[in-house]
Amino acid sequence: MSRGFESHTLRKSICTLRRTWGSARTIRPERTRVSTIKPAKRGRRTVARHGRLTSPHPFAQLMKVLAVAVAVVLVAGLGVGGYVLYDLTQSYTADAVELEGQSDVPPDIGAIEGGVNLFIAGTDKCEPEYADIFGDRCTGPDSGSELNDVNMLVHISDEPRRVTVISFPRDLMVPIPSCTDADGNTSSAMSKQQINTTFSYGGLSCTVKTISELSGQDIPFAATVTWGGVIEITNAIGGVDVCVSGGIRDRYTGLDLTPGMHTIQGVEALQFLRTRHGVGDGGDLGRISNQQQYMSRLVKKLVSEDVLSNPATLYKLASTALSSIDPSTSLTNPLTLAQIALAVKDVPFDEITFIQYPTVADPADANRVIPNKSAATALWDALATNQPLELTGEASQGDGVVVVDPTEAPTEEPTDAATEAPAPTEGATEAPAPTESAVALPDSIAGVTAAQETCSNGNLTGIG
Numbered sequence: 475m476s477r478g479f480e481s482h483t484l485r486k487s488i489c490t491l492r493r494t495w496g497s498a499r500t501i502r503p504e505r506t507r508v509s510t511i512k513p514a515k516r517g518r519r520t521v522a523r524h525g526r527l528t529s530p531h532p533f534a535q536l537m538k539v540l541a542v543a544v545a546v547v548l549v550a551g552l553g554v555g556g557y558v559l560y561d562l563t564q565s566y567t568a569d570a571v572e573l574e575g576q577s578d579v580p581p582d583i584g585a586i587e588g589g590v591n592l593f594i595a596g597t598d599k600c601e602p603e604y605a606d607i608f609g610d611r612c613t614g615p616d617s618g619s620e621l622n623d624v625n626m627l628v629h630i631s632d633e634p635r636r637v638t639v640i641s642f643p644r645d646l647m648v649p650i651p652s653c654t655d656a657d658g659n660t661s662s663a664m665s666k667q668q669i670n671t672t673f674s675y676g677g678l679s680c681t682v683k684t685i686s687e688l689s690g691q692d693i694p695f696a697a698t699v700t701w702g703g704v705i706e707i708t709n710a711i712g713g714v715d716v717c718v719s720g721g722i723r724d725r726y727t728g729l730d731l732t733p734g735m736h737t738i739q740g741v742e743a744l745q746f747l748r749t750r751h752g753v754g755d756g757g758d759l760g761r762i763s764n765q766q767q768y769m770s771r772l773v774k775k776l777v778s779e780d781v782l783s784n785p786a787t788l789y790k791l792a793s794t795a796l797s798s799i800d801p802s803t804s805l806t807n808p809l810t811l812a813q814i815a816l817a818v819k820d821v822p823f824d825e826i827t828f829i830q831y832p833t834v835a836d837p838a839d840a841n842r843v844i845p846n847k848s849a850a851t852a853l854w855d856a857l858a859t860n861q862p863l864e865l866t867g868e869a870s871q872g873d874g875v876v877v878v879d880p881t882e883a884p885t886e887e888p889t890d891a892a893t894e895a896p897a898p899t900e901g902a903t904e905a906p907a908p909t910e911s912a913v914a915l916p917d918s919i920a921g922v923t924a925a926q927e928t929c930s931n932g933n934l935t936g937i938g
Contacts, residue, residue: 585816596624653680703798713739722932724752760872
């Protein structure tokens with residue numbers, strides 16, 4: 475597609491957005507449940523293969539970045555907002571964060587050159603309109619603090635473009651470097667602290683600095699979204715369909731889902747993303763893969779015609795994202811956002827890979843984990859080669875999800891049988907041989923691709 479054609483398409487779409495939004499009303503859709511079908515099988519092994527899929531709609535070139543993950547959702551919404559709704563960027567840039575040792579990247583008209591890393595932190599900020607959802611978290615002595623409970627590094631490779639989303643557990647114990655907060659206060663370096671405390675020492679900049687030193691990756695772009703922001707963004711697209719195997723009942727978050735498919739939004743979406751007692755073994759690693767199921771299905775929703783062909787939905791998504799995110803200063807230029815969007819516009823689902831940062835149990839505390847350094851080195855080395863990734867391990871550490879056949883989903887089962895998840899089956903979703911040489915990741919690294927279908931491996935006990 476030529477740049478001239480892209481510009482023509484963009485101008486035409488802008489006009490359509492402006493005409494449509496003039497008469498569109500913002501309506502919060504009510505939660506619905508979709509029908510369920512028979513149980514499905516689980517597989518272990520897949521290959522993230524390189525290929526090319528045509529864009530489903532002209533706006534996909536600006537929205538595909540949003541389809542990478544919840545993280546990239548935020549950036550893509552910004553990409554749309556930057557091009558189409560430039561006047562909205564004032565609120566977006568007001569709270570921009572300067573990253574230590576980083577400078578702005580000069581924007582260009584085309585896709586961003588080379589590989590690029592983007593970091594997204596999801597924080598538990600007690601916003602007044604959502605504080606009652608968090609219970610004691612927002613009424614006790616720590617209500618004024620803010621922790622980075624979700625940490626995702628989005629790696630976009632150079633040509634051929636591939637996207638890898640690496641999730642770092644909140645319970646990961648790592649060295650934290652000296653950081654300077656917004657008030658100019660400097661914290662001392664620490665040899666071992668929980669990674670989700672970095673935000674409290676120096677905000678987004680400190681979290682990015684910690685992840686950069688841990689991974690050896692340069693991270694020029696970053697953003698923060700609160701749980702309240704996740705609620706609003708999910709509402710803006712009318713909810714996300716998620717799959718549950720075995721049922722989820724979590725008294726800590728209040729989530730109660732029967733086996734099958736559910737369209738979740740609002741508070742229920744937040745409950746789903748926060749639950750750990752209701753999935754797998756009740757630990758944080760299971761929660762990560764549960765969140766990755768949400769992100770993978772969000773990918774498909776965002777590039778569907780339901781979103782891309784609806785100018786009012788696009789406008790609402792862009793304006794919601796702009797008001798829900800605090801970016802690094804390097805992400806405040808709309809052209810930079812569009813560059814990132816253009817870089818990933820043609821990446822197929824089987825080249826979008828969700829990975830859990832490899833860990834082992836912390837010998838000093840059974841409730842914490844530490845880096846699996848040899849596996850982590852293999853991961854970063856594999857990304858450096860920019861070859862397809864072969865996932866040889868399980869879909870999840872902590873049994874948070876099961877892999878199912880794309881044509882199937884779990885059915886509603888009698889209460890006495892609903893507590894058992896489907897038994898894993900070797901090869902259920904094994905992919906065809908790759909067209910180019912793939913790099914096999916160690917089997918200690920868990921992950922899935924956006925092309926795979928997963929279901930939350932729920933439990934009805936609500937305890938971990």
